[in-house]
Amino acid sequence: MAFQYHIHIMTLFPDVVGDMLCESILGRAQERDIIRIDCHQIRDYTLNKQKQVDDYPYGGGHGAVMQADPLYQCWKHICDEMGKRVHTIYLSPAGHVFRQADAKRLQREYDSLILVCGHYEGVDERFIQECVDEEISLGDFVLTGGEIPAMAVADAVCRLVPGVLSDPECFIEESHWDGLLECPQYSRPEVWHDKRVPPILLSGHHANIAKWRRKQAILRTRDRRPDMYEKLDLSSKADQKLLKEISAEEAEHSEE
Known part of the structure; x- marks a missing residue:
């Protein structure tokens, strides 16, 4: 099935995110095969028997850091499945602040996105360097995870896809x-x-x-x-x- 727009969300909480984005307008758009939003459980891509995806940071400090390899394996699986490298966004307080212009740009320039939800003290920088195309923030504040920003970006972009809203005047x-x-x-x-x-x-x-x-x-x-x-x-x-x-x-x- 070819969708007009396809978003993949890499997360530790796929059920919560998926349920939220399957309601109301976006839910109906998915039922009509205009868009598709898939959530991928990062833990499914770790070789650790305990499904561990984080570890202590090198150099010491509080908290834990999400490891590069589970993230990479999940990201690679999505790209292989799509048959191409997909534009990848890491939701991060260090990213540029998301604006309506970004939503329009992402909808106009791409037909699919990968949104990466971080947790704990963030993700291994090597994954960002190798796989992430841009970092996006919702504003000058910090959340416990990237799921809320990912849902916000997905919603803002998908509602601009032709056919999702009944009339362009709804957003113009x-x-x-x-x-x-x-x-x-x-x-x-x-x-x-x-x-x-x-x-x-x-x-x-x-x-x-x-x-x-x-x-x-x-x-x-x-x-x-x-x-x-x-x-x-x-x-x-x-x-x-x-x-x-x-x-x-x-x-x-x-x-x-």
Whole structure:
């Protein structure tokens, strides 16, 4: 079976990871053979009778380090099965911080990935040097293992595969797609706890609704993520008009 996208996750907890990624949208996409996510138990590839995959670090120190050979044997099995070297990512606090641009790049440039989940004090550097193509981090913090970052990367990449979501607009209009945060969203009922849905969203005037959403996205990005706002290209006539409207509205409110 040829899938549009195939992700392999090397982990010590394949059941937990697999169950999570077989639910909801990704689960339905797998049922329709659009994507496939396989979890591989690293312990199955060790020659140690106790299924040990870690040992004390050379040079001393606390904790243990995942050994290179079980990781390599698991990685080699996947590549042999795929008939090629598969782009391999190690989820690591030392990696570059994952962004939406990375999700788009990984979906665009590859049709399969191997995600390696580390544990303990990390993995033997020699495995990284020989088999890993890039290291990715979720942010400037440390987790007990790589499973949560691997699931996040798998989810972010797979949802961009054509057919996984019902319509490209499901992700094109979301936060981070074009450098903006998404505008506020509302659903029924029209009034909840004395708070009303903005009248413009009830007007049925699609052009005005689109304009309102764009304005709200600009405001939200400016106020919550000034770092993103500084990088925005708002030079179009439509955006310049919105910026003038925003300035005028804020000036009017400040005088009240």
